[in-house]
Amino acid sequence: MRIGKHEVPYPLIQGGMAVRISGHRLAGNVARCGGIGLIASAGIALNAPSFTGDNYFTVEPQALKDELAKAYEIAPDGVIGTNCMVAVTDYAELIKASCEGGAKLIVSGAGLPLNLPGLTADWPDVALVPIVSSVKAAELIARKWHKAFNRLPDAVVVEDPDTAGGHLGDKLENIGTGQYDQYATVRGVKDYFRDIWDLDIPIIAAGGVWDRADVQNALQQGADGVQMGTRFVCTEECDAADAFKQAYLDCKEEDIGLLMSPAGLPGRALVANIEAIRERDLKMTPTCPTGCLRKCSYKSEGERFCVVHALDRAQRGDIETGLVFCGTNAWKATRIETVAEIFDELFPG
Numbered sequence: 001m002r003i004g005k006h007e008v009p010y011p012l013i014q015g016g017m018a019v020r021i022s023g024h025r026l027a028g029n030v031a032r033c034g035g036i037g038l039i040a041s042a043g044i045a046l047n048a049p050s051f052t053g054d055n056y057f058t059v060e061p062q063a064l065k066d067e068l069a070k071a072y073e074i075a076p077d078g079v080i081g082t083n084c085m086v087a088v089t090d091y092a093e094l095i096k097a098s099c100e101g102g103a104k105l106i107v108s109g110a111g112l113p114l115n116l117p118g119l120t121a122d123w124p125d126v127a128l129v130p131i132v133s134s135v136k137a138a139e140l141i142a143r144k145w146h147k148a149f150n151r152l153p154d155a156v157v158v159e160d161p162d163t164a165g166g167h168l169g170d171k172l173e174n175i176g177t178g179q180y181d182q183y184a185t186v187r188g189v190k191d192y193f194r195d196i197w198d199l200d201i202p203i204i205a206a207g208g209v210w211d212r213a214d215v216q217n218a219l220q221q222g223a224d225g226v227q228m229g230t231r232f233v234c235t236e237e238c239d240a241a242d243a244f245k246q247a248y249l250d251c252k253e254e255d256i257g258l259l260m261s262p263a264g265l266p267g268r269a270l271v272a273n274i275e276a277i278r279e280r281d282l283k284m285t286p287t288c289p290t291g292c293l294r295k296c297s298y299k300s301e302g303e304r305f306c307v308v309h310a311l312d313r314a315q316r317g318d319i320e321t322g323l324v325f326c327g328t329n330a331w332k333a334t335r336i337e338t339v340a341e342i343f344d345e346l347f348p349g
């Protein structure tokens with residue numbers, strides 16, 4: 001699969017997973033195995049050695065660069081990129097840090113990345129990949145990028161709100177109703193770029209892809225590649241604490257649900273402890289400590305909980321009051337495997 005100037009043997013992107021679920025170890029090892037590895041940038045300051053509690057925005061860009069450097073130690077020639085969420089306050093700084101740190105691509109969603117090419121103008125070789133959940137969103141991005149920056153996406157990730165983990169790109173009440181058709185959207189985005197822009201870019205299906213049959217199905221249905229998140233959590237190389245991985249191994253299908261994130265987007269996670277997360281934050285951190293999200297109901301109204309700190313706690317192994325994001329397939333995890341084993345299963349021979 002080729003995205004912009006960068007080519008990999010296998011049509012697979014390991015999705016960015018914050019906070020630090022996909023750090024340098026996971027991304028580096030996926031890249032070493034021949035896929036594209038993504039480091040999730042959101043909240044990466046929180047677990048950086050130089051973070052003191054009140055220097056979040058100073059530390060965050062360097063923490064991302066450090067993580068990229070460590071990933072390239074694992075896969076010096078690999079294709080490694082970052083995932084940047086439009087919704088975070090320091091989006092522009094994280095995009096710049098991605099480019100300066102050697103990211104070969106930036107995959108960006110959780111909002112429409114309408115200004116992304118402007119932020120990367122000095123680094124034309126960095127491939128730009130928006131995440132969308134509708135043809136309309138892809139059209140908006142393409143029109144704006146072309147008009148303002150004379151640039152078009154190098155690939156597009158189409159994320160399925162009915163199956164993917166983390167923040168989702170549809171209204172809460174629409175998710176799981178059966179009205180969304182993932183592969184119709186994939187083909188719609190493909191046709192749009194072909195018909196309107198005469199452009200054959202990879203369209204990548206994200207959400208609900210677990211095994212070889214799922215990859216083959218995605219390719220048969222018109223996707224050029226897949227982005228997978230949940231499957232890579234229960235790997236030796238995943239950067240989360242063992243307790244986070246154990247939560248996946250222990251969970252049942254009915255434990256996976258939807259919540260409304262303070263970021264104003266729905267999210268998919270293990271939902272049994274949402275009240276415990278909220279109680280903890282209302283008691284121990286009643287006001288927003290960092291302002292990491294541009295719009296956040298926790299920051300503005302003291303509502304719900306701090307999503308970035310809750311994700312960070314889970315990453316460190318506090319699954320009682322931490323938020324464990326996951327896709328609908330998390331219950332399928334039965335053992336800790338290696339990234340290489342997953343690649344062998346998905347792409348034998």
Ligand SMILES: Cc1cc2nc3c(=O)[nH]c(=O)nc-3n(C[C@H](O)[C@H](O)[C@H](O)COP(=O)(O)O)c2cc1C
Binds near residue numbers: 040327
């Ligand atoms: C623990 C976790 C954290 C995630 N964090 C992010 C994130 O920070 N940014 C993002 O764009 N997507 C995030 N996602 C979505 C994944 O990158 C991926 O697109 C999605 O999970 C694919 O579906 P799958 O998990 O069924 O493979 C996250 C997913 C999980 C499971």
